Amino acid sequence: MVVASGCKMVKEAIVTQAENFVDRPHSAIADRFYLGSTGGLFTSSGETWKKQRRFAMSTLRNFGLGKSITEQSICEEIRYLQEEIENDKGEPFNPAGLFNNSVSNIICKLVMGKRFDYSDHNFQMMLKYLSEGISLEGSVWGNLYESFPSVMKHLPGPHNRMFSNYETILDFIGQEVQRHKQDMDPNNPRDYIDSFLIEMENHKESDLGFNETNLAMCSLDLFLAGTETTSTTLQWALIYLIKNPDIQEKVQAEIDSVIGQIRQPTMADRPNLPYTDAVIHEIQRMGNIVPLNGLRMAAKDTTLGGYFIPKGTSLMPMLTSVLFDKTAWETPDTFNPGHFLNADGKFVKREAFLPFSAAYFLNKKDPPNFPPGPPTLPLLGNVFSIDPKQPHIYLTKLADVYGNVFCMRLGRDKTVFVTGWKMVKEAIVTQADNFVDRPYIPMVTRIYSGNSAGLFFSNGKVWRRQRRFAMATLRTFGLAKSSIEQSICEESRHLQEVMEKERGEPFDPVPLLNNAVANIICLIVFGRRFDYSDHNFQSMLKNLTEMAYLEGSIWALLYNAFPALMKHLPGPHNDIFSNSKSLEASIRSEIERHKLDLDPSNPRDYIDTFLIEEKRNRNSELGFDERNLVLCCLDLFLAGSETTSKTLQWGLIYLIKNPHIQDKVLAEIDSVIGQTRQPTMADKPNLPYTDAVIHEIQRMGNIVPLNGLRMAARDTTLGGYFIPKGTSVMTNLTSVLFDKDEWETPDTFNPGHFLDAEGKFVRRDAFLPFSAGKRACLGEGLARTELFLFLVSLLQKFCFSTLDGVELSTEGIIGATRTPHPFKIYAKAH
Numbered sequence: 138m139v140v141a142s143g144c145k146m147v148k149e150a151i152v153t154q155a156e157n158f159v160d161r162p163h164s165a166i167a168d169r170f171y172l173g174s175t176g177g178l179f180t181s182s183g184e185t186w187k188k189q190r191r192f193a194m195s196t197l198r199n200f201g202l203g204k205s206i207t208e209q210s211i212c213e214e215i216r217y218l219q220e221e222i223e224n225d226k227g228e229p230f231n232p233a234g235l236f237n238n239s240v241s242n243i244i245c246k247l248v249m250g251k252r253f254d255y256s257d258h259n260f261q262m263m264l265k266y267l268s269e270g271i272s273l274e275g276s277v278w279g280n281l282y283e284s285f286p287s288v289m290k291h292l293p294g295p296h297n298r299m300f301s302n303y304e305t306i307l308d309f310i311g312q313e314v315q316r317h318k319q320d321m322d323p324n325n326p327r328d329y330i331d332s333f334l335i336e337m338e339n340h341k342e343s344d345l346g347f348n349e350t351n352l353a354m355c356s357l358d359l360f361l362a363g364t365e366t367t368s369t370t371l372q373w374a375l376i377y378l379i380k381n382p383d384i385q386e387k388v389q390a391e392i393d394s395v396i397g398q399i400r401q402p403t404m405a406d407r408p409n410l411p412y413t414d415a416v417i418h419e420i421q422r423m424g425n426i427v428p429l430n431g432l433r434m435a436a437k438d439t440t441l442g443g444y445f446i447p448k449g450t451s452l453m454p455m456l457t458s459v460l461f462d463k464t465a466w467e468t469p470d471t472f473n474p475g476h477f478l479n480a481d482g483k484f485v486k487r488e489a490f491l492p493f494s495a496a497y498f499l500n501k502k503d504p505p506n507f508p509p510g511p512p513t514l515p516l517l518g519n520v521f522s523i524d525p526k527q528p529h530i531y532l533t534k535l536a537d538v539y540g541n542v543f544c545m546r547l548g549r550d551k552t553v554f555v556t557g558w559k560m561v562k563e564a565i566v567t568q569a570d571n572f573v574d575r576p577y578i579p580m581v582t583r584i585y586s587g588n589s590a591g592l593f594f595s596n597g598k599v600w601r602r603q604r605r606f607a608m609a610t611l612r613t614f615g616l617a618k619s620s621i622e623q624s625i626c627e628e629s630r631h632l633q634e635v636m637e638k639e640r641g642e643p644f645d646p647v648p649l650l651n652n653a654v655a656n657i658i659c660l661i662v663f664g665r666r667f668d669y670s671d672h673n674f675q676s677m678l679k680n681l682t683e684m685a686y687l688e689g690s691i692w693a694l695l696y697n698a699f700p701a702l703m704k705h706l707p708g709p710h711n712d713i714f715s716n717s718k719s720l721e722a723s724i725r726s727e728i729e730r731h732k733l734d735l736d737p738s739n740p741r742d743y744i745d746t747f748l749i750e751e752k753r754n755r756n757s758e759l760g761f762d763e764r765n766l767v768l769c770c771l772d773l774f775l776a777g778s779e780t781t782s783k784t785l786q787w788g789l790i791y792l793i794k795n796p797h798i799q800d801k802v803l804a805e806i807d808s809v810i811g812q813t814r815q816p817t818m819a820d821k822p823n824l825p826y827t828d829a830v831i832h833e834i835q836r837m838g839n840i841v842p843l844n845g846l847r848m849a850a851r852d853t854t855l856g857g858y859f860i861p862k863g864t865s866v867m868t869n870l871t872s873v874l875f876d877k878d879e880w881e882t883p884d885t886f887n888p889g890h891f892l893d894a895e896g897k898f899v900r901r902d903a904f905l906p907f908s909a910g911k912r913a914c915l916g917e918g919l920a921r922t923e924l925f926l927f928l929v930s931l932l933q934k935f936c937f938s939t940l941d942g943v944e945l946s947t948e949g950i951i952g953a954t955r956t957p958h959p960f961k962i963y964a965k966a967h
């Protein structure tokens with residue numbers, strides 16, 4: 138048996154991990170006793186327990202608290218009790234029997250619809266059996282029976298009385314059930330037994346514990362659990378009040394001034410009796426009625442306090458250790474109503490006040506109706522079930538099993554995966570505001586921090602302001618002036634030149650494409666381009682590529698799942714941090730260079746514009762500070778160069794693998810633009826086939842296969858499932874770009890996807906390489922311009938092929954982006 142001790146650990150077990158420790162362990166006593174039933178309320182588990190608990194709670198409400206009938210019957214019962222005590226005429230007496238009697242009558246009212254007179258002999262016997270049964274269960278005899286049931290079964294001893302006692306009570310309840318059946322009105326249930334009998338009719342098929350044997354068991358449990366506990370608390374109350382006469386007097390004075398002597402109390406008086414309320418709480422704390430709590434059992438493999446607890450282990454969440462926890466109470470061992478009072482004498486709740494233990498419904502981890510998912514390993518969750526080589530394919534296939542909205546646990550937290558065009562659109566377009574945020578990611582928090590979260594990982598007003606600022610600046614220095622078209626064409630000429638230098642020999646196009654694309658972002662952010670032979674620039678690009686790969690790789694997944702552990706382990710994940718450090722240093726020196734000759738009335742690029750805005754927005758908390766400038770630049774490079782360069786790389790691969798398509802594109806370019814002038818964006822409407830091919834390259838290229846991670850900004854529902862605020866949400870773009878319901882030939886490179894019968898270009902809804910909604914790619918316009926101009930000007934000049942007999946692979950390497958395996962090409966000038 139595992140014992141959990143102290144407020145923190147007990148709460149961890151029964152609240153935070155409620156679901157893991159919700160079951161009761163096997164008990165030999167219960168086994169013999171509940172034989173053939175479904176375990177009543179106390180020892181049942183699973184669906185039957187859930188259903189029976191809910192039923193009992195709502196019935197108690199109906200016949201008790203809800204209608205305030207219980208208040209009246211308690212007050213009535215108190216009058217009987219007062220009479221009995223008065224009968225003793227000042228002589229000493231034992232209050233235990235009286236308390237048992239009156240408390241039990243309240244349960245009788247709820248369960249059987251009637252009370253019993255204190256002189257009723259049968260009822261007195263029942264109460265005696267009940268209290269004897271309970272004390273035997275907890276005695277050494279009960280423990281012996283639990284440990285050696287097969288021996289003890291055959292031995293004489295008081296433990297046998299335990300069973301005969303309970304059986305007598307069950308008979309007594311059984312007679313009540315029969316009595317109820319005779320005059321029950323199904324439209325007008327009088328009590329728990331009536332309601333249960335009616336419910337039995339509705340559950341003929343499913344059962345779920347709605348049978349007569351279990352009715353007797355549940356009633357017995359209500360008696361067992363509801364009589365002794367309450368009555369014993371009242372007995373302790375008398376003891377503590379007698380031992381502390383000053384406190385007793387203070388309570389009496391408060392009651393006197395608030396209620397007086399004439400009328401009976403009601404629950405509405407409680408808020409006006411803070412001292413009395415505090416005393417009652419302190420009685421419950423010190424009374425410590427259920428010192429060891431009900432035993433629980435691990436319903437699945439789990440960990441607690443760092444230890445592994447296998448499924449089926451018994452757990453004792455010790456309530457004594459909570460109610461007397463030295464770190465939770467000021468004077469744990471002294472009767473002190475002050476524990477529940479503030480400086481003004483007002484009543485205050487205390488977190489470690491758990492005399493009733495803590496309930497299942499407090500569980501925050503898996504709310505009802507949470508999306509389903511594959512079973513998880515206790516510590517690691519599902520991290521290792523994901524295929525690290527092709528996670529996007531594995532995750533897409535998983536939807537065939539669990540549906541379009543399912544969940545997996547990666548480390549501590551659950552991530553919800555959204556699959557297919559319809560559901561992804563529902564999340565990021567229809568419910569744009571609900572899924573607009575990015576989640577907390579440990580790896581990112583180590584790089585980005587505080588208000589400075591760059592563009593990609595920031596949220597709220599900082600993100601909105603910075604996103605708007607970046608988009609406006611991209612327009613100013615890029616698209617709007619159409620200067621960027623010129624710069625891209627100029628960059629294309631540099632690119633063509635270096636390719637020509639290869640003189641028909643096979644070469645690796647990747648560094649050249651990286652160079653060319655990064656130069657466009659450099660122009661916008663730094664105001665200048667770098668030569669392909671610039672050593673610093675080359676090492677910057679290398680850092681960028683590595684970072685983009687590592688951020689999405691299995692190492693990042695591991696780091697994010699177990700940051701505290703991974704921080705101390707060697708491995709490639711550490712490179713992310715060293716890479717980002719050296720990139721940050723390069724950006725910082727560019728910023729310093731800008732400051733030297735900044736002209737506030739004539740900004741040259743993003744950095745200039747940001748520095749000017751920083752002066753204007755000082756202390757505005759909108760992210761206009763230098764640390765954030767560095768991170769925003771980093772994001773523009775990370776998001777803006779790798780993605781576009783890789784799309785161009787996939788473009789070459791698909792064109793080389795489909796020479797007839799390459800020929801058709803060449804022919805279209807030839808007839809519309811010719812060989813002499815450079816392309817412009819104005820040519821695009823006249824090149825529908827080329828446009829369709831570029832779109833199909835982006836679809837099949839599937840550059841950001843799992844999209845940027847999102848987070849539910851508030852509680853919401855998706856696909857009928859409840860998604861609580863703060864849940865990480867992955868909207869799987871692979872499942873959209875290859876959605877069988879949206880594409881005619883999802884797995885084949887087919888420009889026809891974007892062409893109508895007359896060869897005109899047509900848009901497709903499920904074309905989402907840039908994602909969609911408010912958080913979609915902010916560089917889409919720039920990226921599309923680059924893709925069109927780079928590809929058209931390259932094809933205008935060259936015909937591409939690869940080494941004879943080599944089949945280029947279309948299976949990518951998956952990081953945050955999908956990268957082609959290294960490949961070599963020939964570029965033959967026309």
Ligand code: HEM
Nearest residue numbers: 592593776777780781841845907908912913914915916920
């Ligand atoms: C073919 C090229 C590109 C592709 C396929 C692409 C794709 C994406 C995707 C899928 C996202 C995540 C969106 C989401 O979470 O819903 C994204 C975000 C982003 N992209 Fe792009 N992108 C490309 C080019 C660019 C370029 C050229 C830039 C920069 C100028 C850029 C800057 C960004 C930024 C800053 C974000 C974060 C937006 C935010 O969180 O508000 N991207 N991109």
